[in-house]
Amino acid sequence: MSVLLILFCVLAAITLSTAFLTVFSRNPIHSAIYLVICFFSVAGHYLLLNAQFLAIVHIIVYSGAIMILFLFTIMLMNLNKENEVHKPRITRLGAIVSFCLVCLILIAIFINSKPIAGDYIATGEDYQSIKVLGRILLNEYMVPFEFASILLLVAMIGTVLLSKKEKLEK
Numbered sequence: 001m002s003v004l005l006i007l008f009c010v011l012a013a014i015t016l017s018t019a020f021l022t023v024f025s026r027n028p029i030h031s032a033i034y035l036v037i038c039f040f041s042v043a044g045h046y047l048l049l050n051a052q053f054l055a056i057v058h059i060i061v062y063s064g065a066i067m068i069l070f071l072f073t074i075m076l077m078n079l080n081k082e083n084e085v086h087k088p089r090i091t092r093l094g095a096i097v098s099f100c101l102v103c104l105i106l107i108a109i110f111i112n113s114k115p116i117a118g119d120y121i122a123t124g125e126d127y128q129s130i131k132v133l134g135r136i137l138l139n140e141y142m143v144p145f146e147f148a149s150i151l152l153l154v155a156m157i158g159t160v161l162l163s164k165k166e167k168l169e170k
Contacts, residue, residue: 008048015041028074032067039063053130069159 018038025031039062046055137145 004048008045011041011044011048014038015045029071032070032074035070036063036067039067053133072159 015038018034018041022031022034022038025034040059043055043058043063046052046058
């Protein structure tokens with residue numbers, strides 16, 4: 001077995017186990033930590049595919065910004081209350097059965113899938129290059145790029161306003 005195949009199998013096992021622990025962890029902070037580990041292992045898969053820029057952006061965006069947002073949301077909502085009502089056993093059983101059925105369907109689809117046969121037309125451009133990616137992003141996709149930045153700014157301002165505590169007047 002090659003080293004890349006062993007590394008892929010290890011990363012796949014880490015990804016699947018931390019994704020499973022994210023869903024089934026009772027503590028929301030532990031769940032967020034498992035999700036960060038899952039994001040890092042997905043970035044490892046990107047590195048195996050020789051997509052270094054995508055791996056770094058994935059770590060910065062998902063493991064950095066999104067997880068910080070999740071942790072702030074968890075802390076603001078105080079989800080770890082002891083007096084919460086737990087789900088009945090029939091609901092848990094239904095969730096497990098649904099999960100198993102979806103897994104079986106996905107495995108059947110994966111086994112019965114066929115590779116795409118046909119010619120692959122290569123343009124010759126290397127989209128791994130940051131120079132090419134920046135040129136395309138800031139020339140051809142300038143307006144959507146700016147709309148995304150305005151959307152993120154409005155979301156950030158909304159988050160600050162929603163989390164701001166109001167002063168009680170005496």
